[in-house]
Amino acid sequence: MGSYVLQRILWIVPVMLAVAIVTFALMHQVPGGPWDGAKRLSPQALENVNREYGLDQPVWEQFGRYMLGLAKGDLGVSFYQGNRPVRDVLTDGIRVSATLGLLALALSTAFGVTLGVLSALKRNSVLDYLAVGFATAGASVPSFILGMLLLVLFTAHLHWLPSGGWGSPEQAIMPVLALSAWPGAYIARVTRASMLDVMQQEYVRTARAKGLGERVVVWRHTLRNALIPVLTVIGPVAAMLVTGSFIVEELFAIPGIGRAFVSSIGNRDYGVIMGTTLFYTFIIATANLTVDVLYAAVDPRIRYGAHG
Amino acid sequence: MAERPPLAAPPLAPAQRGWAGDAARRLVRNRAALLGLVIVGAFGLLALFAPLVDHHTPTDQHLDSTLAGPSTTFWLGTDQLGRDQYSRLVHGARVSLAVGVLTQVVALGLGLAVGLMAGLGGRRADSLLMRMTDVTYAFPDLLMVILLVSIFGASAPMIILAIGLVSWTTIARLVRGQILSLRERDFVLSARALGASDWRIAWHHLLPNVLGPVIVTATFGIPAAIFAEAALAFIGLGLPPPTPTWGRLVADSFNTMFAAPYLAVTSCLAIAITMMAFTFIGDGLRDALDPRSPSRHPLPEVEPSSAAAFDVAERRAA
Numbered sequence: 001m002g003s004y005v006l007q008r009i010l011w012i013v014p015v016m017l018a019v020a021i022v023t024f025a026l027m028h029q030v031p032g033g034p035w036d037g038a039k040r041l042s043p044q045a046l047e048n049v050n051r052e053y054g055l056d057q058p059v060w061e062q063f064g065r066y067m068l069g070l071a072k073g074d075l076g077v078s079f080y081q082g083n084r085p086v087r088d089v090l091t092d093g094i095r096v097s098a099t100l101g102l103l104a105l106a107l108s109t110a111f112g113v114t115l116g117v118l119s120a121l122k123r124n125s126v127l128d129y130l131a132v133g134f135a136t137a138g139a140s141v142p143s144f145i146l147g148m149l150l151l152v153l154f155t156a157h158l159h160w161l162p163s164g165g166w167g168s169p170e171q172a173i174m175p176v177l178a179l180s181a182w183p184g185a186y187i188a189r190v191t192r193a194s195m196l197d198v199m200q201q202e203y204v205r206t207a208r209a210k211g212l213g214e215r216v217v218v219w220r221h222t223l224r225n226a227l228i229p230v231l232t233v234i235g236p237v238a239a240m241l242v243t244g245s246f247i248v249e250e251l252f253a254i255p256g257i258g259r260a261f262v263s264s265i266g267n268r269d270y271g272v273i274m275g276t277t278l279f280y281t282f283i284i285a286t287a288n289l290t291v292d293v294l295y296a297a298v299d300p301r302i303r304y305g306a307h308g
Numbered sequence: 309m310a311e312r313p314p315l316a317a318p319p320l321a322p323a324q325r326g327w328a329g330d331a332a333r334r335l336v337r338n339r340a341a342l343l344g345l346v347i348v349g350a351f352g353l354l355a356l357f358a359p360l361v362d363h364h365t366p367t368d369q370h371l372d373s374t375l376a377g378p379s380t381t382f383w384l385g386t387d388q389l390g391r392d393q394y395s396r397l398v399h400g401a402r403v404s405l406a407v408g409v410l411t412q413v414v415a416l417g418l419g420l421a422v423g424l425m426a427g428l429g430g431r432r433a434d435s436l437l438m439r440m441t442d443v444t445y446a447f448p449d450l451l452m453v454i455l456l457v458s459i460f461g462a463s464a465p466m467i468i469l470a471i472g473l474v475s476w477t478t479i480a481r482l483v484r485g486q487i488l489s490l491r492e493r494d495f496v497l498s499a500r501a502l503g504a505s506d507w508r509i510a511w512h513h514l515l516p517n518v519l520g521p522v523i524v525t526a527t528f529g530i531p532a533a534i535f536a537e538a539a540l541a542f543i544g545l546g547l548p549p550p551t552p553t554w555g556r557l558v559a560d561s562f563n564t565m566f567a568a569p570y571l572a573v574t575s576c577l578a579i580a581i582t583m584m585a586f587t588f589i590g591d592g593l594r595d596a597l598d599p600r601s602p603s604r605h606p607l608p609e610v611e612p613s614s615a616a617a618f619d620v621a622e623r624r625a626a
Contacts, residue, residue, distance in 0.1 A: 011442075015442060015443055015446045016446075018443040018446075019443065019446055019447055022443075022447070023455070026455045026456070026459060027455060029459045030455070030458045030459050031459070136340075136584075136587075136588075137584065139587065140531065140580075140583050140584040140586075140587035140588075141580045141583065141584065142535045142538075142579075142580075142583065144538075144539065144542065145538075145558070145576045145579055145580050148558060148561075148562065148572055148576050149572075149573065149576050151562075151565060151572075152565055152569045152572045152573055152576075155565070156565045156566045156569045156572075157569060163565075246450070246543075247539045247542060247543070250542065250543055251542070251562075261451065262454070262543050265454055265455065265458055266544075276451075277448065277451055280448040280451060281446055281447065281448060284446060284448060285446055
């Protein structure tokens with residue numbers, strides 16, 4: 001187990017390196033450069049800024065320099081935001097995306113677990129059917145379509161909520177709802193399935209047979225065990241929510257990391273493209289690792305071989 | 309997730325008759341899946357015969373009635389340029405459905421090829437191909453698509469190819485895992501003992517057995533691809549105007565949300581209903597192709613935009 005975890009952690013390094021190489025090569029293929037903005041530069045000025053930032057050198061040399069900087073923790077500067085360090089751009093974006101993501105995580109977990117538990121306890125009731133219906137619909141309607149519909153209802157029609165932006169609680173309501181629906185549906189389904197599974201176990205029947213009250217059986221014997229599989233899915237759900245859905249950020253004009261990525265491609269802001277891509281890759285890789293390790297920790301039947 | 313049903317179809321002898329027929333019967337008996345099939349069929353027909361069933365030419369601008377509400381002339385109203393929303397939706401269905409289905413054809417081709425080669429090609433090929441798969445898998449999906457489309461331009465073939473290029477890893481993993489476990493089964497050993505060639509074994513004995521779960525995965529990939537097209541259009545990297553696509557309709561309707569909310573609602577519903585229909589079909593197919601699966605409530609699927617963060621099952625199978 002220990003060596004497996006170590007191996008998986010070390011594997012993240014070559015994966016990130018490969019992603020860095022591919023991204024670096026691809027983004028330099030995108031037509032145009034960072035200086036194609038509103039003001040057209042004279043050929044001499046263009047040559048000067050290119051030399052200043054090393055953009056006149058071969059791509060592989062630029063890559064080498066970027067990686068050397070990265071090794072020292074230097075992510076470069078944003079061309080578009082007046083030489084602002086990429087690290088600051090990322091930190092600001094992550095702070096916003098993470099706040100949004102954590103709110104959505106809290107809401108979807110609370111809602112999903114409650115709904116899953118109740119629908120399992122009242123199996124085949126109206127509540128159960130509604131819950132399963134919500135879980136099915138929520139799992140197949142993407143967050144940004146839901147966000148659009150919320151906008152039409154609450155902003156365009158009822159004029160209750162602002163259309164976007166970030167800073168006030170009202171501005172957070174719709175993006176949080178849009179982001180929570182899918183994970184909420186997912187967690188509800190997992191919780192329900194897991195509850196139904198545990199409720200059929202011998203030890204639950206034993207607990208009932210020895211005369212324990214319903215409340216004790218549910219709280220102490222069923223719920224505790226049923227929530228273990230739920231824990232393993234909350235990890236990747238958290239990773240997804242905290243990295244943010246850039247399309248929801250676009251929709252609600254939220255200055256998060258997803259939005260930083262989208263605009264960085266438009267602006268050929270090479271440093272920010274690299275920074276956001278590597279950040280996303282790292283989070284996804286870590287989330288996958290955590291899930292696999294949690295699985296192994298929770299279920300002793302799972303044994304991992306040499307390579308995942 | 310303890311009762312996560314296995315994705316694997318039951319091993320079956322290649323000569324066994326009626327397997328597909330059985331599966332089809334089970335699929336149709338599943339009410340949600342049937343509903344999904346009906347919806348997809350209806351939208352498919354509308355898309356196929358779009359030039360016949362449209363009410364107006366989708367690019368025609370009726371400038372004397374812009375942002376008109378639904379009427380007998382304009383069934384679902386018009387947009388800010390006076391284009392008929394119903395006709396745009398019907399023609400947009402062509403693009404969205406084509407993107408959804410064709411990306412999965414690309415993903416199937418790549419996934420089957422890589423998975424088969426890794427499963428049958430020996431240790432070194434396996435190791436090399438699976439590392440490649442791991443890297444592709446680690447790449448944030450939509451980020452890669454956005455980069456590719458920015459480089460090669462937003463044409464329909466390019467969008468299909470770009471989405472296909474990031475969607476094959478799950479299938480490759482699945483195929484490889486199945487092949488590795490099936491390779492040593494008795495029916496394969498006996499075929500080999502009878503002198504069947506490697507190629508014959510792969511084609512006649514292994515492939516039919518992996519097709520079930522692969523088809524299920526591809527079906528779930530369709531709504532993911534439809535979403536990806538919409539997302540690209542929304543951030544301005546979709547097919548160039550005036551081509552009507554569902555993604556563009558949503559993006560356009562965003563700007564006229566206050567003046568004409570029905571445009572946003574109809575465009576969003578088209579995408580949402582179609583995605584849900586394909587999800588129903590996928591759920592139904594999984595149950596139908598694996599009759600031993602005890603679960604009436606199949607495992608939740610992954611939201612398209614973040615598929616990479618999740619694929620736990622495939623990770624484990626690999």
